[in-house]
Amino acid sequence: MTNNTNGQTAIQAHNMNVYYGSFRAVENINLNVAPRQITALIGPSGCGKSTVLRSFNRMNDLIPSARVEGEVLYHGANIYAPDVDPVEIRRRIGMVFQKPNPFPKSIYDNVAWGAKINGYKGDMDELVESSLRQAALWDEVKDKLDQSGFSLSGGQQQRLCIARTLAVKPDIILMDEPTSALDPVATLKIEDLIQILKQDYTIIIVTHNMQQAARASDFTAFFNMNEERAGYLVEFNKTEDLFTNPKNELTERYITGRFG
Amino acid sequence: MNTTRNTQFTPNLDARHRRGFIWRILFMAALMTALVVLVALMFSIANDSFGYVVVINKIDPERLALNVINERLLTMPNTQSSADDTALAESITSDPNGIGFFGSAAYQQNRDALKPVAVDGITPDRETAVSQEYPLTRPLYLYTTGDILAQNQAANVFLNYLITHANEATEAAGYLPASEADLAQAQQNWLQANPTLPIPPGTWPAINPDGIDGRLTISGSSTLYPLTEQMLAQLAEAGFRAEVSNENAGSTAGLAAFCRGEADIAAASRPIQSDEIELCRENGRFPQEYPIAADALTIVANPALAFLDNVSQAELAQIFAEAETWQEINPAWPAAPIHRYIPGADSGTLDFFAQQVIQQELAALPTDDLVRILAANISVGRGRALEREQRFYQDKLVFDNPTAWNEACSQPKGARPSGCTAPPRTQAEIYDLVLQEVVQPDVVETFPLYDTLLKGAAIQHQMAAKYPNGSLQFRSWLTKDFITDPQSSTPEAAGVRTAILGSLWVIAITILFSFPVGVGAAVYLEEYAADNKLNRILQTNINNLAGVPSIIYGMLGLAIFVRALEMITSGALFGLVDSTASANGRTILSAGFTLGLLILPLIIINAQEAIRAVPTSLRQASLALGATQWQTTWHHVLPAALPGILTGAILAVSRALGETAPLVIIGASTFIVVDPSGPFSKFTTLPIQIYQWTARPQAEFRNIAAAAIIVLLVLLLALNATAVYLRNKYSTRM
Numbered sequence: 001m002t003n004n005t006n007g008q009t010a011i012q013a014h015n016m017n018v019y020y021g022s023f024r025a026v027e028n029i030n031l032n033v034a035p036r037q038i039t040a041l042i043g044p045s046g047c048g049k050s051t052v053l054r055s056f057n058r059m060n061d062l063i064p065s066a067r068v069e070g071e072v073l074y075h076g077a078n079i080y081a082p083d084v085d086p087v088e089i090r091r092r093i094g095m096v097f098q099k100p101n102p103f104p105k106s107i108y109d110n111v112a113w114g115a116k117i118n119g120y121k122g123d124m125d126e127l128v129e130s131s132l133r134q135a136a137l138w139d140e141v142k143d144k145l146d147q148s149g150f151s152l153s154g155g156q157q158q159r160l161c162i163a164r165t166l167a168v169k170p171d172i173i174l175m176d177e178p179t180s181a182l183d184p185v186a187t188l189k190i191e192d193l194i195q196i197l198k199q200d201y202t203i204i205i206v207t208h209n210m211q212q213a214a215r216a217s218d219f220t221a222f223f224n225m226n227e228e229r230a231g232y233l234v235e236f237n238k239t240e241d242l243f244t245n246p247k248n249e250l251t252e253r254y255i256t257g258r259f260g
Numbered sequence: 261m262n263t264t265r266n267t268q269f270t271p272n273l274d275a276r277h278r279r280g281f282i283w284r285i286l287f288m289a290a291l292m293t294a295l296v297v298l299v300a301l302m303f304s305i306a307n308d309s310f311g312y313v314v315v316i317n318k319i320d321p322e323r324l325a326l327n328v329i330n331e332r333l334l335t336m337p338n339t340q341s342s343a344d345d346t347a348l349a350e351s352i353t354s355d356p357n358g359i360g361f362f363g364s365a366a367y368q369q370n371r372d373a374l375k376p377v378a379v380d381g382i383t384p385d386r387e388t389a390v391s392q393e394y395p396l397t398r399p400l401y402l403y404t405t406g407d408i409l410a411q412n413q414a415a416n417v418f419l420n421y422l423i424t425h426a427n428e429a430t431e432a433a434g435y436l437p438a439s440e441a442d443l444a445q446a447q448q449n450w451l452q453a454n455p456t457l458p459i460p461p462g463t464w465p466a467i468n469p470d471g472i473d474g475r476l477t478i479s480g481s482s483t484l485y486p487l488t489e490q491m492l493a494q495l496a497e498a499g500f501r502a503e504v505s506n507e508n509a510g511s512t513a514g515l516a517a518f519c520r521g522e523a524d525i526a527a528a529s530r531p532i533q534s535d536e537i538e539l540c541r542e543n544g545r546f547p548q549e550y551p552i553a554a555d556a557l558t559i560v561a562n563p564a565l566a567f568l569d570n571v572s573q574a575e576l577a578q579i580f581a582e583a584e585t586w587q588e589i590n591p592a593w594p595a596a597p598i599h600r601y602i603p604g605a606d607s608g609t610l611d612f613f614a615q616q617v618i619q620q621e622l623a624a625l626p627t628d629d630l631v632r633i634l635a636a637n638i639s640v641g642r643g644r645a646l647e648r649e650q651r652f653y654q655d656k657l658v659f660d661n662p663t664a665w666n667e668a669c670s671q672p673k674g675a676r677p678s679g680c681t682a683p684p685r686t687q688a689e690i691y692d693l694v695l696q697e698v699v700q701p702d703v704v705e706t707f708p709l710y711d712t713l714l715k716g717a718a719i720q721h722q723m724a725a726k727y728p729n730g731s732l733q734f735r736s737w738l739t740k741d742f743i744t745d746p747q748s749s750t751p752e753a754a755g756v757r758t759a760i761l762g763s764l765w766v767i768a769i770t771i772l773f774s775f776p777v778g779v780g781a782a783v784y785l786e787e788y789a790a791d792n793k794l795n796r797i798l799q800t801n802i803n804n805l806a807g808v809p810s811i812i813y814g815m816l817g818l819a820i821f822v823r824a825l826e827m828i829t830s831g832a833l834f835g836l837v838d839s840t841a842s843a844n845g846r847t848i849l850s851a852g853f854t855l856g857l858l859i860l861p862l863i864i865i866n867a868q869e870a871i872r873a874v875p876t877s878l879r880q881a882s883l884a885l886g887a888t889q890w891q892t893t894w895h896h897v898l899p900a901a902l903p904g905i906l907t908g909a910i911l912a913v914s915r916a917l918g919e920t921a922p923l924v925i926i927g928a929s930t931f932i933v934v935d936p937s938g939p940f941s942k943f944t945t946l947p948i949q950i951y952q953w954t955a956r957p958q959a960e961f962r963n964i965a966a967a968a969i970i971v972l973l974v975l976l977l978a979l980n981a982t983a984v985y986l987r988n989k990y991s992t993r994m
Contacts, residue, residue, distance in 0.1 A: 062880065064790070064791055
C-alpha cells in the first residue's frame with residue numbers, strides 16, 4: 001500500500017509526522033512517489049494533504065511553529081537532516097501555489113529572476129523562451145514580454161508561475177490545488193500541460209477535484225483524518241485501480257461522494 | 261405572508277438609512293472642521309506676513325537725491341548762482357548767451373529786458389497756471405494747525421479771508437492764482453477745522469472780519485510776504501482789529517518758528533519737509549497745508565538767443581545739467597557756450613527746478629553720486645569697515661588709505677578682509693547700502709492683512725494724522741531678500757538664510773542616520789527576528805518610544821551627543837573644529853543625531869507596517885524558487901514595501917523639520933549670522949528662528965516670524981514633494 005508499483009522512487013516520506021506546535025497535523029505518513037509520474041493527493045478538507053505536500057520542499061519551515069518528525073528521502077538522503085540547506089531543496093523541488101502569484105515584474109523577469117538568483121550562466125533569453133514554451137505560454141506572450149505579469153489572465157498567470165518554476169530546472173514540481181482559482185477552460189489547459197510536463201518532471205498535485213485526480217494522475221493517495229483530527233494516509237495506488245477498485249471502504253465512500 | 265414580511269422589514273430599513281445618513285453628516289462635519297482649521301491657519305499666517313506698514317526715514321531719500329542734483333546744477337561750467345533774483349536778471353540781460361530761471365514775480369519786474377521761454381509749448385500765465393498746464397507751476401503755502409484755528413479767531417478769520425480773496429490779489433502782486441484743486445483743498449482743510457459752522461455742504465462761508473480782535477503771528481517766505489502784507493492791509497480796511505506781527509524770515513525760518521510754537525501761521529514757497537514735520541510733532545503741532553497762490557517758475561533768456569522760443573523739459577534738463585554748448589542739444593543751434601544763471605543752493609526755487617525737471621530718484625543715481633552721499637553721511641571708520649567687506653571701486657579706495665589696505669590684504673588667506681578679492685559693489689548694492697546706512701527707514705507701525713484689506717481707508721487717515729512725515733506702504737515681509745539675508749537684530753534687515761541652511765543640514769544628517777537604521781531594524785524585526793520574549797520586549801519598547809515627548813530626546817541628545825561624545829560631535833577628534841564657531845558639541849551633527857533618534861521609532865513602526873503588508877504569497881513564490889531569505893527580502897519584500905516605508909519616512913522627517921524643543925535643549929544658536937559650513941558648525945533652524953522671533957517685544961518680529969513660517973511650510977512641502985516624486989519614480993509597480 002505504501003509503495004508504487006514500479007519500485008523506483010523520486011521522493012519518499014518515511015514515518016513522517018508534522019506538528020504545528022503541539023498539534024499533530026499528519027500522522028505517520030509513508031509514501032513513495034514515482035519519478036516522471038503524476039501523483040495526486042486527495043481527501044476531505046483539513047486532512048493534511050497540503051501539509052504533506054509542503055513537507056516535500058520544506059515550505060513548512062516558514063511557519064514558525066511547524067516541526068517535522070520522521071524522514072523525507074530525496075535521492076536517498078533525508079531533506080530534514082541538519083546539514084541540508086532548504087534553499088537548495090527548494091530549487092530542486094519547485095512549487096506552484098493555489099492562487100497564481102506572479103512577481104510584480106515583467107513577464108520576462110518573472111521567468112528569469114529565479115534562474116538569475118540561482119546563478120544561471122547560460123543564455124537567459126533562450127531559457128525564458130524554452131520555459132515559456134514548456135509552460136505552453138510562449139505563443140500568447142512572446143510579443144509582450146516586457147509587460148507586467150499581472151496583465152495576464154488568471155490561467156495565463158498560473159502558467160507563468162509554472163514557467164517560472166521550470167526555469168530553475170527542478171526535479172519535482174509540487175502543485176497545491178493549482179486550478180482551484182481558475183475557470184474550466186483554463187483548468188483544462190493546465191491539466192493538458194501537466195500531462196506534457198510529466199515526460200520530464202515528477203509532479204505531485206493536491207486537488208479537491210476527484211475528476212481531476214481521475215483524469216490527470218497516474219497515482220492517487222487518499223488521505224483522511226482520525227479522531228484527533230490528524231491526517232493519515234488511507235490508501236495509495238495506481239489511479240485506475242484506486243478509482244475502479246478501492247481496497248478501503250473509506251476510499252470507496254469518498255470517491256462515490258458519500259462523504260467528504 | 262409576503263405582506264407580513266414587508267411590514268416587518270421596511271421600517272427597519274428606513275431606520276438603517278437614517279442612521280447611515282446621520283453618520284455621513286457627522287463625517288462631513290469632521291472634514292469641514294479640518295478644512296476650516298486649515299484655512300484659519302493659512303489666514304493667520306498670511307495676516308501677519310503681509311499688510312500696511314508706516315515707514316519713517318531718518319533722512320528723506322528725495323532730499324538726498326535733490327542735494328546731489330543741486331550740486332550738479334551748481335557745478336556745471338559757465339554757471340553762476342545768486343540768491344538775488346534782480347542780480348540774476350541783470351546778468352542774463354547783459355550776457356548774449358545767458359539763460360536762467362526764477363519765480364514769476366521776479367520775471368514780472370524785469371519783463372522788458374528778458375525773453376520768456378515756453379516749456380513744452382506753454383507760456384506761463386494766469387490760465388495755464390490755474391489749469392496746471394504749465395509744467396513748472398508750484399503752489400505757495402500757508403501752514404497752520406486745526407488747534408490754532410479753533411483757538412485763535414484772528415488766525416481763523418485771516419485764513420478764511422485769504423482763501424476767499426487771494427486769487428483776486430495775486431496777479432497784482434506778480435503771483436499766479438492757486439489752481440482750483442489747490443484752492444478746494446485749502447477750503448476743505450479750513451472747513452474741517454471749523455466743523456460747527458452752520459452752512460450747507462458745498463458752499464464757502466466768507467466771514468466778515470469787522471470787529472475781530474486778538475493776536476496773530478505770521479512768519480515765513482519772502483516770496484509770499486508781499487501777498488500777506490497786502491491781505492492784512494485789506495483786512496484792516498474791512499475792520500479787522502487784531503494785533504498782527506508779519507515777519508519776512510524766509511520759508512525755512514518761518515516754518516521753524518511755527519513748529520517751535522512761536523508763530524500761528526507759517527508762509528512757505530515750498531512744501532514742508534519731513535524733518536520739519538517731525539519737529540512740529542515733537543511740539544504737539546500737526547501742520548495743515550493751505551495752498552493759497554501759485555508761482556510759475558519762468559525760464560528766461562537773453563533776447564539775443566532768437567532760436568530759443570520753446571524748449572521741452574528734456575531739453576531743459578540738458579541745458580542746465582549736461583550740455584556745454586547749444587549745439588550739443590540741437591544741431592541747428594549755434595556752437596556758442598551756454599551761460600547759466602541760477603538761484604543759490606538754499607533756494608526753494610532751485611529745489612523745485614531740480615525736482616521737476618531733472619527728476620532723478622535716489623535709486624537711479626550713478627555710483628559716484630551714491631558713494632559721495634555715503635561719504636558725507638557715515639563715519640570714516642564705518643566706511644572703512646564697509647570697504648574692507650567689499651570695495652566700492654575696483655581701482656581706487658574711498659575710505660581706507662592705500663598703505664593700510666595693502667597691509668591688510670597681504671595677510672594670509674582667511675585672515676585678510678573679503679574686500680581684497682571680492683568684486684566691487686554694484687550700483688544696486690551701493691544704493692541698498694545708502695538706504696541702510698543713511699536713509700535708515702524705520703517701520704514704526706504695522707498692520708495685519710485683515711485690517712489692511714478691510715480698513716485701509718481708515719488706516720490711511722489715521723496714520724496721515726499720526727505720522728505726517730511717515731509713508732504708509734503695503735509691505736510683504738516675505739521677500740527675496742528675506743530668504744537670502746542672514747539673521748539681523750533689526751527686523752527690516754533680518755532674513756532666514758542661515759536658518760534655512762541650518763535646517764537643511766540638520767535634516768540631511770537626520771535622514772542619513774535614521775532612515776537606514778530604522779528600515780534595517782524594521783527588516784530585522786519583521787523578516788528575521790524569532791518570536792521570543794526578548795524581541796517582544798524590544799518591539800514594545802519601540803512602540804512606547806514613539807510616544808516619548810520630544811524634549812526628553814533633547815535631554816538625551818545633550819547628555820550623549822553634546823557632552824559624552826563631544827570629541828566626535830565637535831569634530832575635535834578629526835581636527836576639524838571650526839575655529840570661528842567654537843561650538844563644542846552643540847553642532848549640526850549632534851542635532852541631526854538627536855532628531856534622528858527622535859524619529860527612529862516612527863520610521864521603524866511605519867516600515868514594519870509596510871513590510872507586514874507585503875503578501876506572504878510573494879515571499880513564498882520567491883522562496884519556492886530557491887531564493888534565500890535575503891534575496892527574497894531585497895528583491896521582493898523591500899521594493900513592495902518601499903512606498904509605505906517612504907510615506908512613513910516623509911511624515912517622520914516632516915516632524916523632525918518642525919521640531920524646536922530638543923534643539924533648544926541641545927543648544928541651537930538663537931542668533932547666528934554665519935552660514936553653517938559643515939556638520940561641525942554651530943547652527944540654527946527655522947523653527948528655532950521663528951520661536952526666537954515670536955519671543956521678541958518689537959511688533960515687526962512677529963511679522964517676520966509669520967513670513968518665516970511660510971518659508972518653513974514651503975520648505976516642508978518641497979521636501980515632501982521630492983520624497984513623493986522619488987517614491988513614485990522608484991516604486992513603479994508592474
